[in-house]
Amino acid sequence: AQSVTQLDSQVPVFEEAPVELRCNYSSSVSVYLFWYVQYPNQGLQLLLKYLSGSTLVKGINGFEAEFNKSQTSFHLRKPSVHISDTAEYFCAVRISGGYQKVTFGTGTKLQVIP
Amino acid sequence: DTAVSQTPKYLVTQMGNDKSIKCEQNLGHDTMYWYKQDSKKFLKIMFSYNNKELIINETVPNRFSPKSPDKAHLNLHINSLELGDSAVYFCASSPDESGLYGYTFGSGTRLTVV
Numbered sequence: 001a002q003s004v005t006q007l008d009s010q011v012p013v014f015e016e017a018p019v020e021l022r023c024n025y026s027s028s029v030s031v032y033l034f035w036y037v038q039y040p041n042q043g044l045q046l047l048l049k050y051l052s053g054s055t056l057v058k059g060i061n062g063f064e065a066e067f068n069k070s071q072t073s074f075h076l077r078k079p080s081v082h083i084s085d086t087a088e089y090f091c092a093v094r095i096s097g098g099y100q101k102v103t104f105g106t107g108t109k110l111q112v113i114p
Numbered sequence: 115d116t117a118v119s120q121t122p123k124y125l126v127t128q129m130g131n132d133k134s135i136k137c138e139q140n141l142g143h144d145t146m147y148w149y150k151q152d153s154k155k156f157l158k159i160m161f162s163y164n165n166k167e168l169i170i171n172e173t174v175p176n177r178f179s180p181k182s183p184d185k186a187h188l189n190l191h192i193n194s195l196e197l198g199d200s201a202v203y204f205c206a207s208s209p210d211e212s213g214l215y216g217y218t219f220g221s222g223t224r225l226t227v228v
Contacts, residue, residue, distance in 0.1 A: 032214060043118070043204055043219025044157075051214060088155060094213055101170055102213045104157040 002027040004093045006105040013081055014113050021076040021108045023065075023091030030096040033074040035065055038088040038107070047089075050074060061085070086112045117141050120205050120220040127195055128228055135190045135223045137205030143218070145169075145211045146188040148180060151202040151222070163188055164211040192225075200227045 003026045013019045025031060032051050036044040048059025055067040065076045074091060091105040118139045127133055139146060147170075148160040162170035163182040177193045188205060202224050206217040 034216065036217075041221065043206070043221045044217070045219070046216035049214075049216060090157065100213075101159055101162070102217070107155040107157075 002031060002093045002095045002100075002103055004091050004103055004105040006089075006091055006108050008108050009106070010109045010111060012111045012113055015083055016080050018079050019077065019081050019085075019110065021089050021091075021110065023074045023076065023105060025072050025074065025091075025093045027072075027093065027095050032094045032096060033065075033067060034092040034094075034102070035059065035063070035074075035076050036090045036092060036104075037061075038090065040087070044090060047076070081110070081112050083112050083114060085110060116220075118205055118207055118218050118220040120203075120223050122223060123221065124224050124226075126226045126228065129195055129197060131195050132191070132193045133195060133225070134192070135203055135205075135225075137188045137190070137220060139186055139205075139207040139218070141207060141209075141218060143207040143209050144185055145208045145213075146182065146185070147206040147208075147217065148188065148190050149204040149206060149219075151204060153201070157204070161188075161190075162211070169211060195225075195227045197227050200225055 005024045034049045035047040038044045050057045050067045058064045088107045090107045094102045120137050145164045147162045161180040166182045179191045182188045202222045204222050205220040209215045
């Protein structure tokens with residue numbers, strides 16, 4: 001079975017500073033990886049996904065993530081954050097092959113400080 | 115037009131009552147889901163339907179019964195509500211059962227059992 005770990009429950013960062021939100025997964029087979037964002041009182045929204053190909057994936061709102069198979073990581077980055085990026089960010093994993101469920105991490109709260 | 119809409123948004127009820135949450139998607143997606151998000155923001159899948167057919171049924175008490183009258187609707191009925199059922203329930207949909215295109219989430223139903 002797959003699992004995903006987001007080590008940081010909260011990440012405070014000043015506006016216009018860069019940010020990295022960490023995600024590590026565990027799986028004995030190939031995986032697909034996702035990042036979702038949840039703004040207050042809203043549902044989750046897909047930011048980006050890695051299915052195959054280039055390990056650097058670009059998403060919406062200026063975010064990008066890099067798939068690192070050797071370190072089993074899929075960290076999310078943004079070079080310069082805005083106040084509007086304050087939200088909860090969820091990493092998710094699905095193992096490849098056939099039909100499999102998507103498993104979500106416990107989320108990282110990004111707090112952008114003016 | 116809201117892509118995935120849930121009603122009600124808030125639900126406060128007493129222990130032992132029976133309640134329903136409704137979900138509708140206008141995206142033409144084939145697959146719909148119910149997720150439960152607890153107070154620590156952990157998201158856990160409960161059920162998944164593909165074209166009205168149940169394809170995922172996680173370890174959920176049988177007090178929870180999903181119903182999909184057509185592929186655009188997935189309702190959740192809960193019998194004999196317990197304090198531990200208090201959570202935010204999210205409905206989601208995806209184009210197909212693979213989940214690889216990402217999910218579209220509703221804005222959630224906050225259930226409080228008193």
